[in-house]
Amino acid sequence: MEKLHKVSGHTRLYRRGATYYHRAAVPKGLLATYGKAEETFSLKTKDHAEALRRVRIAAVEVDQRFDEHRRRLDIQSAPAVHELSTDQLANIKQAYLHHLVDEDEEIRLDGFEEADDPSIGGFSAEPPHLEPRPTFDEYNELVEDMGEVSRHNLARGKQDAFFRGEAEDVLSWNGVGIRLSPQSPDWRMVVRALQEASVEASGIVAKRSEGQRRASCATPQEPARRPLRATVSPLLSQAIDEWATERNRTGVWSPKVADDYMYWAKAFVEVAGDRPINDYAKADARAFKALLLKLPSNWRKMPATRKGAIIEAAEKSAAYGLKVIAPTTINKALNRIGAFWIWAGTHYDEVAGDLMAGLHAKVNTKAKDQRNPLSLDQLNKLFNSPLFTGCRSEKFRSQPGKVDMSHTAWFWLPILSLFNGARLNELCQLDVGDVQEEDGIPFLKLTDEGEYQRNKTNLTRRSPLHPVPLKLGFLSFVSQRRQRGPGLLFAGLKRGNYGYYSDAMTKNFSAYLKAIGAKTEKTSFHSLRHNFEDACRNSRVEWSIMNALQGHAEKGQGGRYGDGYHLEVLKAEMDKLAYPGLDLSRINGFRGS
Secondary structure, three states: OOOOEEOOOOOOEEEEOOEEEEEEEOOHHHHHHHOOOEEEEEOOOOOHHHHHHHHHHHHHHHHHHHHHHHHHHHHHHOOOEOOOOHHHHHHHHHHHHHHHHHHHHHHHHHOOEOOOOOOEOOEOOOOOOOOOOOEHHHHHHHHHHHHHHHHHHHHHOOOOHHHHHHHHHHOOOOOOOOOEOOOOOOHHHHHHHHHHHHHHHHHHHHHHHOOOOOHHHOOOOOOOOOOOOOOOOOEHHHHHHHHHHHHHHOOOOOHHHHHHHHHHHHHHHHHHOOOEHHHOOHHHHHHHHHHHHHOEOOOOOOOOOOOOOHHHHHHHHHHHOOOEOOHHHHHHHHHHHHHHHHHHHHHOOOOOOOOOOOOOOOOOOOHHHOOOOOOHHHHHHHHOOHHHHOEOOOOOOOOEOOEOOOOOHHHHHHHHHHHHOOOHHHHHOOEHHHEEEEOOEEEEEEOOOOOOOOOOOOOOEEEEOOHHHHHOOHHHHHHHHHOOOOOEOOOOOOOOOOOOOOHHHHHHHHHHHHHOOOOOOOOOOOHHHHHHHHHHHHOOOOHHHHHHHHOOOOOOHHHHOOOOOOHHHHHHHHOOOOOOOOOOOOOOOOOOO
């Protein structure tokens, strides 16, 4: 087929062969939903002057189509309403009445078929229409039938399918522009308003057919057209997806953290509904907090709640007497959602900011008491247990035996955590090359530089080895491990679903503490890090160096400059660390594999 060629005289005037065409690209903002990329059609003329006249008319009509599509998108993104006011119902009726009577006016101007009389009043018959036209009698009979059906149904309160379909269309018209909730009981009121308009319109049309042209037969005024909103706000779910994409692309979130953020974000959407982001207010935040206060802990795993929605789980909590989530978990959820709203406030003009601000639940427990350190008695039970003195096997490591565990992560990780204060995953992900020495000082390089290494603060730090792990033969263990080639220092550890090497140790260490009678509700592997912090205080380790050893990011401007403390300064403070009363005498140390 021959291509279209641009023609002078109008920006949308084109020609294929001798025939002129209208051609306009669909605006970019409409492409995804419009259904086609261009509005191109024949003007059905080969005369240039006539083509100019027709293309101007066509351009206006096409622009009206674009505006109509924008308006429909605008309505679709608007918050759904559940109830309609009296004024809104009156406006809906007025819009439909105008449409019916105006349509009658167009039909009369177009004329009726007069097959028996090709010429009336001296005028020649018009050229045959492409669309068949009714005769005058046929048209009036149709209008009368429609009016009679509407009167019948209106009087009896019947809701017919035709007017329900008309209602859905009318609500989208300019001058109405309402997105009525599918569950709203007011759909019946809308249908009734359209039936009333149909009855009134049939009366006006009947008078016109009698030749009356009084004011009572005039076309009712059309409701005022509404201006399009300057911007269409995205739905909450769309904005959340954009936020998550940005965070994941920039590496701000690890997979585990990303899942947690999205878990609570989806929960908020489920509770508050998926609406344009400019439609949310503080009331939505309060409603979400109110639900969290009733939500059972581990509701996704509990038989009574795991198959239902989060709202149903909260409702069942009181009925079943279930234990609810802790205030700290509530606050974490509010922080996760608050982070999204802070981000949204910087990306969308129509969003005020953090909806969750000021809504945090009161936590009676002090932060430092939320996870207890191991007591001296628990520590002695741990380091005098089969794991350190000889066990039956690695599988049955809580049972006494002759198997030495000094070549495994189970042996070294608790010792390193207690005497170096590192996070569990920082230790689990150590590479053989991360155990280094400088000026005679052996140290651990704790970093996220490796392919699968992660660091909570994104800081690389050097942690001098305490004398106790050195005395127990840690460097001999490392030396033997190096002989086997590069790779993880604790080669037996596997990466979990979220990419952490610490997953198995986190669960199994708690089980081990329980097996040897050293477990309490608020103790876990992380308790050893609390032990390290308490020992630093009691051993008079300088506060800022204690934070540096633990990997806490330095606050304020000081954290932005310099490379931190010299290794010898850290070593001098590390050597102060002591645990009075801790009995390590039964540990023989590294014996080789």
